[in-house]
Amino acid sequence: MSQDGRRSARGLIRPHLNDLPPYGAMESVAAVAKELGLDVSEISKLDGNENPYGASPKVASALGGFSGYHLYPDAGQTAVREAVGRYVGAEPEQIVLGSGSDEMLGMAATLFLDPGDALVNAPPTFGMYEFLANIHNARLVTVPRREDFALDLPAMERALDEGAKLVYLASPNNPTGNAVQPDEIERLLGHDAVVVIDEAYAEFAGESAVGLMADHGNLIVIRTFSKWAGLAGLRAGYAVVPTDLVEIVWRAKVPYNLSVASEQAILASLDDAETLLENVRLVVEERERLRQRLSATGWVRPYPSAGNFVLCEVRGIAARDVRERLRARGILVRYFDEPALRNCIRISVGLPRDTDRVVDALSEIGATVG
Ligand SMILES: Cc1ncc(COP(=O)(O)O)c(C=O)c1O
Structure with a gap:
């Protein structure tokens, strides 16, 4: 006192x-x-x-004409998961949406990081990964990028062999602008760890790692409507998760985390893709x-x-x-x-x-x- x-x-x-x-x-x-x-x-x-x-003009019409703000969102996110699954080329079951990709990046940390677990980070990169390591009291294993901002793959693989559980990689990377190559992702996926590819800027690069998910059960891809669809202020992101993680994701996720406004805006954006x-x-x-x-x-x-x-x-x-x-x-x-x-x-x-x-x-x- x-x-x-x-x-x-x-x-x-x-x-x-x-x-x-x-x-x-x-x-x-x-x-x-x-x-x-x-x-x-x-x-x-x-x-x-x-x-x-900005956002699609269809977003303003959808939000202005929506009459269900007083009701909780569909906890199962059914309609948006179907639309996003079609857009990204994955099964609707694999999609889980939330308040920006930030929330989805946090969900991956919640799923895998106990205090003291190691997380590999490759700076210079998006600050959220280090933030999540700190919040979860995880051990941050820093593997700096090379002079040309390419990954130091041997050092990253060593860190994974030494027991790191999780690695976050932005592709394209913020702030350096370069993308991670599919063969680099596959090398990391060959280890006993979870690889999270953060594709916030994927639409500008025209490349995605979602296709690798068919052969790799330890890959999570996280994407957003903030950048390509201009919905940064509404907060609308999603994760594409391996099928065998889906059930646990839904048990660990906060219910009703995607607002009806975000839900409507996502549907309108995909309608105007x-x-x-x-x-x-x-x-x-x-x-x-x-x-x-x-x-x-x-x-x-x-x-x-x-x-x-x-x-x-x-x-x-x-x-x-x-x-x-x-x-x-x-x-x-x-x-x-x-x-x-x-x-x-x-x-x-x-x-x-x-x-x-x-x-x-x-x-x-x-x-x-x-
Ligand atoms: C690499 C990267 N990932 C994720 C985000 C966050 O995006 P969101 O608005 O979907 O939370 C950003 C935002 O700048 C980013 O640069």
Whole structure:
């Protein structure tokens, strides 16, 4: 009991949580706009790998016309599982949906990680995997990528042979943009461990590991409607799981975890997949124009990307300063300066006018450095 007589729950917190590093979430665009004295529409939001074309217009109609918000969702997710199964080329039984792929990544950790179990992580990569290791009090086995961001497969295989249970791999990888090759995934699948392939950006790459599931019972593929279908704000993701895990997944999952709004939005998006995939094509085209224009600056060095973002090494100025100077102009990007990723910025692909704006701003910034 504290001096004022109030009880506190602070001392009862699971001890490992006291050491959690804070999760580096994005700034709120409304707060940034307010600080800069701009309207939200004047911000080029290129820090979240979101879809500049937004959701399908069919989503707004479906949500506006829906009359069942007062009822709980179908706990069995029947209609969405069928639609998603058809879309992704898997049996509806293998599909489980949730609040973004983040929730599904967490579900994989819940299924396999006891405290002390080892999880293999290959940075630089999406921060969620390390976050999940920390939350579950798992042992993080870090196997850094090579200079060109390819996986260090022998080291990863060694970690699996030494007893690691789970490996998360984003393909294409965020923030580096490169995809994992099917033969690399198959090598990892040859070990007594679970391989989770995070395909948040798969539509932009046009590749998927779902086909490997027919021959491998230790592969889970996780995907999302956030990026290609523009539903990041609604939170709609899914996992494709091996058939013999399905029953336990449903016993371990929070019931009603997919809201009716997400359910309706997913069905409407799949109904309009052709339009959305055309938007994906436009983003891919714009990505290449962005890369070309960035290369032409001379001091911003874009890496190849199979996603909807471009990682760039910046020369002659700190990446953090570049990020700040862009931010002051209403352009939001991410920056990285850590052992695995020195002096880089990551620019999400926006509309053509965003490309022009960010490249023009970078040219101005470049003119002020030697
Ligand atoms: C590799 C990767 N996986 C998953 C996610 C999370 O996606 P969702 O919005 O479906 O939770 C992101 C988001 O940026 C990501 O980059």
